Amino acid sequence: MNSSLILSVTTFxxxxxxxxxxxxxxxxxxxxxxxxxxTLILGVSINTIGLLFRWKESYxxxxxxxxxxxxYESLVFFALVIAxxxxxxxxxxxxxxxxAFATPLAFFSMAYASFSPKIGETIQPLMPALKxxxxxxxxxxxxxxxxxxxxxxxxxxxxxxxxxxxxxxxxILSRLPDKSVMDELMHKMVMFGFLFxxxxxxxxxxxxxxxxxxxxxxxxxxxxSLITWFVxxxxxxxRFMRGWRxxxxxxxxxxxFAAVLFTYFGVNYLPGLHSYGS
Amino acid sequence: MNEQKPSKNPVWQxxxxxxxxxxxLILLAMTSAAGTIIPQNGDSQQYxxxxxxxxxxxxxxxxxxDMYHSWWFRSLIGILTINIIICTIDRWPATxxxxxxxxxxxxxxxxxxxxxxxKDERIPADLKPVYTSFIKRRYKIKGVHTxxxxxxxxxxxxxxxxxxxxxxxxxxxxxxxxxxxxxxxxFDGYVNIPEGGSADRIRLRNSNxxxxxxxxxxxxxxxxxxxxSGAVKEYRSALQIIKNDKLLLEKNIIVNNPLKFNGIRFFQxxxxxxxxxxxxxxxxxxxxxxPIKYKMKIGETILLPDNKGKFTITxxxxxxHFKDVELGQAIEGELNLVDKDSxxxxxxxxxxxxxxxxxxxxxxxxxxxxxxxxxxxxxRRDPGVMLVYLGFILILGGCWVxxxxxxxxxxxxxxxxxxxxxxxIFGSTTRSKLDFKQHIEKMVSSLKLL
Numbered sequence: 001m002n003s004s005l006i007l008s009v010t011t012f013x014x015x016x017x018x019x020x021x022x023x024x025x026x027x028x029x030x031x032x033x034x035x036x037x038x039t040l041i042l043g044v045s046i047n048t049i050g051l052l053f054r055w056k057e058s059y060x061x062x063x064x065x066x067x068x069x070x071x072y073e074s075l076v077f078f079a080l081v082i083a084x085x086x087x088x089x090x091x092x093x094x095x096x097x098x099x100a101f102a103t104p105l106a107f108f109s110m111a112y113a114s115f116s117p118k119i120g121e122t123i124q125p126l127m128p129a130l131k132x133x134x135x136x137x138x139x140x141x142x143x144x145x146x147x148x149x150x151x152x153x154x155x156x157x158x159x160x161x162x163x164x165x166x167x168x169x170x171x172i173l174s175r176l177p178d179k180s181v182m183d184e185l186m187h188k189m190v191m192f193g194f195l196f197x198x199x200x201x202x203x204x205x206x207x208x209x210x211x212x213x214x215x216x217x218x219x220x221x222x223x224x225s226l227i228t229w230f231v232x233x234x235x236x237x238x239r240f241m242r243g244w245r246x247x248x249x250x251x252x253x254x255x256x257f258a259a260v261l262f263t264y265f266g267v268n269y270l271p272g273l274h275s276y277g278s
Numbered sequence: 279m280n281e282q283k284p285s286k287n288p289v290w291q292x293x294x295x296x297x298x299x300x301x302x303l304i305l306l307a308m309t310s311a312a313g314t315i316i317p318q319n320g321d322s323q324q325y326x327x328x329x330x331x332x333x334x335x336x337x338x339x340x341x342x343x344d345m346y347h348s349w350w351f352r353s354l355i356g357i358l359t360i361n362i363i364i365c366t367i368d369r370w371p372a373t374x375x376x377x378x379x380x381x382x383x384x385x386x387x388x389x390x391x392x393x394x395x396x397k398d399e400r401i402p403a404d405l406k407p408v409y410t411s412f413i414k415r416r417y418k419i420k421g422v423h424t425x426x427x428x429x430x431x432x433x434x435x436x437x438x439x440x441x442x443x444x445x446x447x448x449x450x451x452x453x454x455x456x457x458x459x460x461x462x463x464x465f466d467g468y469v470n471i472p473e474g475g476s477a478d479r480i481r482l483r484n485s486n487x488x489x490x491x492x493x494x495x496x497x498x499x500x501x502x503x504x505x506x507s508g509a510v511k512e513y514r515s516a517l518q519i520i521k522n523d524k525l526l527l528e529k530n531i532i533v534n535n536p537l538k539f540n541g542i543r544f545f546q547x548x549x550x551x552x553x554x555x556x557x558x559x560x561x562x563x564x565x566x567x568x569p570i571k572y573k574m575k576i577g578e579t580i581l582l583p584d585n586k587g588k589f590t591i592t593x594x595x596x597x598x599h600f601k602d603v604e605l606g607q608a609i610e611g612e613l614n615l616v617d618k619d620s621x622x623x624x625x626x627x628x629x630x631x632x633x634x635x636x637x638x639x640x641x642x643x644x645x646x647x648x649x650x651x652x653x654x655x656x657x658r659r660d661p662g663v664m665l666v667y668l669g670f671i672l673i674l675g676g677c678w679v680x681x682x683x684x685x686x687x688x689x690x691x692x693x694x695x696x697x698x699x700x701x702x703i704f705g706s707t708t709r710s711k712l713d714f715k716q717h718i719e720k721m722v723s724s725l726k727l728l
Contacts, residue, residue, distance in 0.1 A: 063505060093712065125505040128512050128533040128546075184712045195677040202670045211534045213545045213658035214466070215666060216457070218346040220314040230307040234300050241296040270314055 142200035148193030456665030548654030
């Protein structure tokens with residue numbers, strides 16, 4: 001049994017959980033909702049076990065390092081954090097319809113990692129620049145931030161769906177949470193993401209300072225993380241100061257998440273120090 | 279309160295408007311993005327190729343080739359800073375009043391709908407001591423009023439969380455001040471030191487000037503370690519700091535672990551091979567199959583057997599190309615045979631028998647050479663870093679406070695109703711209403727158990 005196999009299985013478990021959440025939402029089926037939560041918990045467990053196995057395997061290869069060092073590992077971790085943050089949200093507020101939008105994101109991340117031919121699954125030794133204790137802190141903070149923004153994006157889609165229909169609360173839209181509740185949860189995820197994005201940028205800056213003697217160098221990835229930060233900072237200001245709510249904020253979460261995705265993937269096509277991410 | 283403020287000048291009004299802040303943020307985001315697409319610090323030829331003559335002249339005019347350090351980008355950051363400072367000053371009196379004021383206006387809370395209503399079988403007088411001590415444990419009690427048929431108790435908590443927002447804003451200013459201090463009082467340079475050699479001067483990156491360190495950096499040794507796969511595992515330089523012939527500091531530096539001395543940090547940043555000094559050359563003649571070996575240095579000449587001619591090592595070429603193929607480092611020499619024109623002999627380090635291809639009468643190959651490296655060090659001093667780090671800590675703390683705490687006010691009104699008590703809970707929060715509702719629900723279930 002190896003970690004790649006375990007993690008491929010996780011993909012299907014997340015897929016199944018997403019299917020149950022969507023079924024529970026569309027058919028208003030309570031048992032499906034229950035199955036969804038348990039399947040997702042199972043997925044999180046397998047995902048965690050897979051990562052731990054991979055960690056151990058890297059030590060067996062004599063190049064031991066935390067499984068957070070390349071695109072494959074980061075996608076696997078991204079899926080895990082999305083699922084965990086969503087489960088916390090579900091536990092606290094019990095709106096299962098959000099799962100229909102959140103779980104597929106974890107599934108996509110996992111599926112991309114497992115099935116894209118461009119992404120190598122082999123465990124690589126760490127290049128000298130990555131050998132730092134800051135690696136773990138930096139990757140974890142960044143991906144908690146990214147995951148929270150992914151969830152804000154998911155809830156943003158729900159807000160836009162419910163705003164787009166005029167016939168009052170018909171069909172599946174009637175089972176979405178109340179607009180003000182969705183707005184508040186979306187905002188909560190944005191704030192949580194903003195806190196961790198700030199932490200991610202800061203841990204990256206401190207690390208860069210210890211590796212190269214500068215905490216900021218306008219490397220494309222640094223720059224794009226700052227652009228993402230500006231986008232969400234703008235969102236927070238129009239909400240706090242101008243009282244924007246609902247659909248307009250939802251559009252912002254889409255733009256913000258696009259910036260996140262570009263920071264994550266797009267930057268690999270630009271030259272820079274983070275090119276190991278490709 | 280707001281209405282009592284004197285009218286302010288229009289510049290002030292502009293800087294406190296949210297539209298202005300949002301405009302600056304969006305401009306910063308868009309221009310920053312542009313800088314990741316337009317190659318930075320390229321040469322003018324490259325820009326001409328990509329953007330044509332008009333485009334590249336635009337790039338020159340607006341410093342787009344180094345836009346993060348251009349006057350207009352710095353001005354944008356400056357405007358954002360002033361914006362943040364003015365907004366914070368503008369709001370500060372109100373924020374501070376809310377934090378320190380002992381006043382609590384129950385009417386404000388009573389004007390809104392109660393969060394929760396429930397009944398208790400006891401009469402208000404029995405509930406009063408129990409409820410008071412319960413609320414006291416969770417809130418700062420601001421008043422207990424006796425009503426005709428009951429009482430009101432109110433309090434608040436988390437006033438200081440209102441500091442979160444100004445702290446975050448001021449820490450951004452602090453980080454930018456730290457960056458400014460660094461750019462004025464710090465420097466950024468580099469130096470290459472050969473193994474066994476030393477340096478007491480560095481070259482500065484911005485001005486290209488030479489700077490005296492005032493002490494000597496010695497590179498005792500440079501090493502590269504590899505993984506089994508052949509990928510680089512570690513670059514390591516053994517450094518010493520020597521001043522007035524005294525060894526002051528010694529450290530092996532690797533990437534992520536620099537040497538610090540006098541506020542100056544030395545980072546492992548690059549390396550390169552030095553021209554080999556001691557060479558072993560093998561010369562084979564097609565007449566006699568017995569090769570002869572010579573130990574040589576660059577610049578030296580040897581005579582071929584039987585006075586057939588001579589061979590001189592002329593120079594080290596660090597980047598030899600053969601018909602557009604890059605062969606890397608090479609030793610170049612000159613072969614002078616009697617009665618023949620002199621010819622250039624190339625001995626690439628990676629292909630020591632390259633000269634065989636020439637199919638000459640005399641074949642020269644490189645048997646052995648010493649392998650020495652130089653280490654490339656980044657040398658930096660940044661006295662602003664401490665301010666920046668302080669800003670980092672404060673901004674994280676501020677964001678944490680904003681996210682995880684809030685200023686909550688609560689008011690319980692307990693009135694008698696038919697031998698029982700009617701309890702109504704009012705409140706307000708600066709953050710999530712959803713969480714506040716949950717909090718009150720929990721409180722109610724505890725109150726019912728009392």
